[in-house]
Amino acid sequence: MSTRVLKIIPADQEYVPSPEQQANAVSVFREMVRYGEIEARVYQDLEFIDAGQYCEAFLCPSCGNRVPFTPFEGTDLAQDWYRDLDQAITARTTPIRQCQTTMPCCGASVALTSLQFDMPAGIARFELCAVDPDIETDVKGGVTTLSAEQLSKLEDALGCKLIQIEARY
Numbered sequence: 731m732s733t734r735v736l737k738i739i740p741a742d743q744e745y746v747p748s749p750e751q752q753a754n755a756v757s758v759f760r761e762m763v764r765y766g767e768i769e770a771r772v773y774q775d776l777e778f779i780d781a782g783q784y785c786e787a788f789l790c791p792s793c794g795n796r797v798p799f800t801p802f803e804g805t806d807l808a809q810d811w812y813r814d815l816d817q818a819i820t821a822r823t824t825p826i827r828q829c830q831t832t833m834p835c836c837g838a839s840v841a842l843t844s845l846q847f848d849m850p851a852g853i854a855r856f857e858l859c860a861v862d863p864d865i866e867t868d869v870k871g872g873v874t875t876l877s878a879e880q881l882s883k884l885e886d887a888l889g890c891k892l893i894q895i896e897a898r899y
């Protein structure tokens with residue numbers, strides 16, 4: 731069985747909440763997610779926060795095209811491009827904020843941090859995550875993200891706008 735991870739990151743890539751805000755957010759989050767491991771993570775530098783199996787496509791910041799890279803939708807070029815990008819991110823030879831990539835759609839060289847994601851994913855220095863969360867609003871089953879109201883409580887605790895990423899591995 732796959733593992734579900736709910737990741738919550740600031741909309742602002744560079745934002746890192748204070749230790750007090752983090753501790754507060756963890757306790758607020760704990761009330762919403764009754765079961766499942768919860769963790770607040772701070773990264774030294776920008777980190778790519780992926781959605782595991784849910785990753786499908788990027789939006790090119792240069793030409794605006796959607797660039798799918800799955801075997802079902804993506805061109806060979808796009809699939810190769812994504813594999814190289816994924817390896818570069820994993821190998822960490824270059825910090826993410828300095829990473830440039832050549833887009834398979836139009837050949838433009840763009841900063842990795844400028845890519846838009848046509849999927850729930852992002853770049854951040856802070857992440858709040860819950861592994862296999864059991865969320866109280868999850869009445870129908872299968873819904874593993876927070877309600878708008880819950881998210882807004884967490885936004886108050888962390889002092890920033892947040893993005894939810896439902897990942898599966």
Ligand SMILES: [Zn+2]
Binds near residue numbers: 833836838
């Ligand atoms: Zn392009």
